[in-house]
Amino acid sequence: MPVYFDRAKARWRFSFNRVIKRRRHRATKLLAPGWSRAQAEAYDRQESSRLYAEAAGLQKRALSLAGAVQLYTEQKLPELRASRKAAQHLNQLVPFIEGAALEDVAGTAARYAEEKKDELAPATIRNRLAYLKAAVRYAYRKHGYGDRDYTDRLLMPTVHNDRQIYLRVPEVKKLLSRIKDPQARAVFTLAFWTGCRWIAEVLPRTKADLERRGREVWLKVGMTKNGTPRMTPIHPQARWALKHLPFERHWRDYYAEFEAARKAAGMKHVRAHDLRHSLASEIISNGGTLADVQAALHHESVVSSRRYAHLYPERVRRVILGVGQKSAHRRGARSAQKRA
Numbered sequence: 431m432p433v434y435f436d437r438a439k440a441r442w443r444f445s446f447n448r449v450i451k452r453r454r455h456r457a458t459k460l461l462a463p464g465w466s467r468a469q470a471e472a473y474d475r476q477e478s479s480r481l482y483a484e485a486a487g488l489q490k491r492a493l494s495l496a497g498a499v500q501l502y503t504e505q506k507l508p509e510l511r512a513s514r515k516a517a518q519h520l521n522q523l524v525p526f527i528e529g530a531a532l533e534d535v536a537g538t539a540a541r542y543a544e545e546k547k548d549e550l551a552p553a554t555i556r557n558r559l560a561y562l563k564a565a566v567r568y569a570y571r572k573h574g575y576g577d578r579d580y581t582d583r584l585l586m587p588t589v590h591n592d593r594q595i596y597l598r599v600p601e602v603k604k605l606l607s608r609i610k611d612p613q614a615r616a617v618f619t620l621a622f623w624t625g626c627r628w629i630a631e632v633l634p635r636t637k638a639d640l641e642r643r644g645r646e647v648w649l650k651v652g653m654t655k656n657g658t659p660r661m662t663p664i665h666p667q668a669r670w671a672l673k674h675l676p677f678e679r680h681w682r683d684y685y686a687e688f689e690a691a692r693k694a695a696g697m698k699h700v701r702a703h704d705l706r707h708s709l710a711s712e713i714i715s716n717g718g719t720l721a722d723v724q725a726a727l728h729h730e731s732v733v734s735s736r737r738y739a740h741l742y743p744e745r746v747r748r749v750i751l752g753v754g755q756k757s758a759h760r761r762g763a764r765s766a767q768k769r770a
Contacts, residue, residue: 433474436460442470446478450485457481459529462541493532495566498575499523502565505572519558520565527562532576535566536583543587552589559586595704596711601697608694613679614687616671618705623668625709625727626651628702629681636676647672651728660728710738 436443442465446457459477461470482488499520507513523542530538539559546555563584569575597605602622609615620635621628631651639650647664649672664672677684685702692700710723718726724735 432478433461433470441465442467444470444474444477446481448482448485450482451487453485455481455485457529460525463545493576495527495530495532495535495538496524498532498535498569499527499562499565501569501573501575506565506568516561519561523558523562532566533580535562535580536585539563539584547587552587556587556589559584595700595707597700597704597708599712602705602708605691605695605697605700608691609687610690611684611687613674613677614684616674617677617684618688618702619668619671620649620664621702622705622709623665624649624651624662625706626662627706628684633677633681633684637672640672640675662726662728707738710735714738 432446433442433444435441439460441463442461444457444459444461446455448455457477461473465473503517503520507516510516526538526542539562543555543559563581563586566576566581567579570579606615606619606622609618617628617632620626620632624632626632635649635651641648641650641661647669648661649664650659651662652660688702692698706727710727713722713726714720720735720739723729723738724731727735729735
């Protein structure tokens with residue numbers, strides 16, 4: 431049967447299996463969700479004709495999207511610093527690019543984005559399609575694979591990175607208390623009280639990064655662009671975590687502990703990176719400025735800190751409503767003293 435309804439996938443599937451010029455030619459493709467029988471049969475007529483013409487030598491064989499990805503994987507990926515991550519993203523696209531023509535890269539990307547929109551974060555979808563786009567461009571520019579760059583019509587999904595998840599200190603303490611493993615609890619305790627990125631800046635730290643200045647303890651979390659150490663003070667409530675340095679386990683082990691804790695605390699919506707944003711919120715709530723947030727979170731530009739500007743109304747409200755309250759209290763106290 432050329433097309434049939436795949437009940438497991440709840441979608442129509444195209445299948446081509448014919449012997450042409452004494453050679454068997456096979457192809458299969460899962461069609462877009464929501465297609466009707468009429469759409470599937472129309473696709474079957476068009477695709478079967480094209481495949482037959484190619485196999486019979488009546489039409490030039492169309493280049494495959496998988497071929498471009500293979501060239502990129504074999505030739506370019508080994509040069510990339512994030513080659514392993516790129517390979518993982520491209521592997522997730524395999525069911526969609528199998529059997530797809532190079533010229534249909536835009537359509538393939540659109541189908542992937544539509545099918546995965548309720549399953550994956552927009553940023554993840556965008557990252558995977560970015561690697562697919564890079565593969566097609568590389569194959570064309572470096573290997574002449576295709577007669578032009580077919581990514582010109584590929585639309586990338588819009589990503590909104592702003593999250594409005596800000597925990598107060600009591601909520602953070604509740605979450606941290608649910609982390610059973612002491613070392614994992616130490617990792618995320620430092621992540622909140624320092625505002626550091628927990629994978630890139632907390633996990634690599636060792637005891638050699640500690641510096642004591644009188645009663646204060648500071649932690650070196652990298653270098654600035656001009657080559658000076660970037661230091662952050664350790665809050666008294668986080669100093670106990672320093673005894674667990676260095677953190678030698680893989681980050682996935684620590685995150686597994688965090689995931690279990692957020693479920694136990696009824697905070698499934700909270701991500702580890704939200705701890706960093708929560709510190710920024712606390713800084714502003716306690717009278718800090720965007721410049722203070724920039725310094726505490728080590729943002730290279732205050733532009734990155736402006737995402738917290740919407741937190742100012744709460745602080746401004748308290749400041750304005752508090753005008754005159756302190757002086758009135760003092761006048762009342764002085765009057766009481768005089769009466770006494």
